[in-house]
Amino acid sequence: MAALDPEGRFVFANGTYGGMYGYDDPVALLDEHWTDCLPTVEHGVVREGIEAVGRTGRWFGRTRVQSGDDTGRGDGDTDEPTGRRLTIVRATSGETILVVRSGRGPLAYEDQLAALSEATRDLFAVEDPRVIAKTTVNVAQNVFDQSFVAVWHQEGDSGPLRPLAGSDAVRVLTGHESLTLPEIQDGTFEMAVFERNERVLVEEFESTPDRAHPDLPLSVVLLVPLGDQGLLMAGIPHAGQFGDPTVELLTILGRNAGAAFEQAAQRRELRERNERLDEFTSIVSHDLRSPLSVIMANADLAQETGDLSFLDDVTAAATRMDRLIDELLTLSRQGRDIGSAEPVSLGTVAHLAWSSIAAPDATVSVTGTCTVEADPERLQTVLENLFRNAIDHGRDDVTITVGVEGDCFFVADDGPGIPPDRRDTVFERGYTTDGDGTGFGLAIVERIAEAHGWRIDVTESDSGGARFEFHGACDDETD
16 A cells, blocks of 8 residues: 555555565655656556545556556566456545455455464464454455454553554554554443444444544444453445445454454463462562561570570561561552542542551641542552651751642652662662561552553652652542
8 A cells, every 4th residue: 555645656565565566665655756657558557546535535447457568567477467446535634545466366264264363372472462463454454354453452441442453554644653553532422332242334434423533434344342351343445235244254354353352461460460370489588588587586686695685686587577468468469459449539549548557756748639540559559668768868857848749749858868870770579778677568569550551750849859740640639
């Protein structure tokens, strides 16, 4: 496929299009007028199509190409004439889109079934969602002869459907500059189809209300939900229909792709759980050994000497082990998962978190609050860990500030701060500069922030202490 500007010069061409006309590198077509690049035998049909697109927005036809024409750019090594199917549409950004398919026609039904079976094995062999989506698009294009096809995917259990892969034809229709498909948002026709999990074949698509992409010039559209994972779309820009076998095969492809997405997600979750289990096992076997050794040694000394002062070290080591185990369980059980998110007040949760901290000389000041879409318990865990971190690394009378700036909330203190060269390592598991610390508090903070989709930054507070910023967390700011 290719795209022409209003003057008829190429602004985009993929490798297949260039190769069809004898150009090894499609870049050579850019800025050239189409009449200088296409065989003269095609000029009449292409010109007719471009003129029709100016009136109707779309055109569909067929060319006959004879090898050895006067341009020297034939369509093969033989003298047999070869047909090409040509679709021309007008993109939303004003470009003219040429989609050319060879005259070989679609594969036989039996061959399509065999290719679908082979492709399904490929789908289940990979884990990357983008590879699954790209494979699905490639099968729809090359096996089922669909030029206008795309796949959207939903991350998690809610939110928009985000584009993962699309054919050149459908991407260029949305604007050749970015080659990026828009998201499918709540309240759109396509999102409703996805939520119902029902295949839909839509005729006269352009008159369908609440379309996610109202400017996409497609006449007939097939929407196939990929289970609860995403949506497959195939479209026809000209007057025409999907044959019943094609609809059924695309539906099978979509269902298989959905199952592949689900299996890939389960694989990733299992791997992450195994990694957390390995991490937990490593910590239990290593980090708990030190305080346990202190307990055993001082208990023996107290028993041998009768000096109960040795039990002070036993109590301190046992307290550290208790805190270490508590944070280990939090780290291993919670991971990057969160419970049900709901709108909560940052200020309210900050006061709840502070009430659980035993630090009579320290103070917390909430200078601003906002509504946060969060798991309330996990948000409280974040704040509790940041408060403890400020107290453990600062003075007994440290002052902690919770505030809001735009879509970001922050927790700052007036302690010694974190040197710039250490800010990239403070979230690593086990990192601490406090001999009594566990090194897991900030690792827990980072994981919970990532689970909510927030970006966390570490910088310096106005008083020279540490400042932790959570970008993308606040919906609105209130006094």
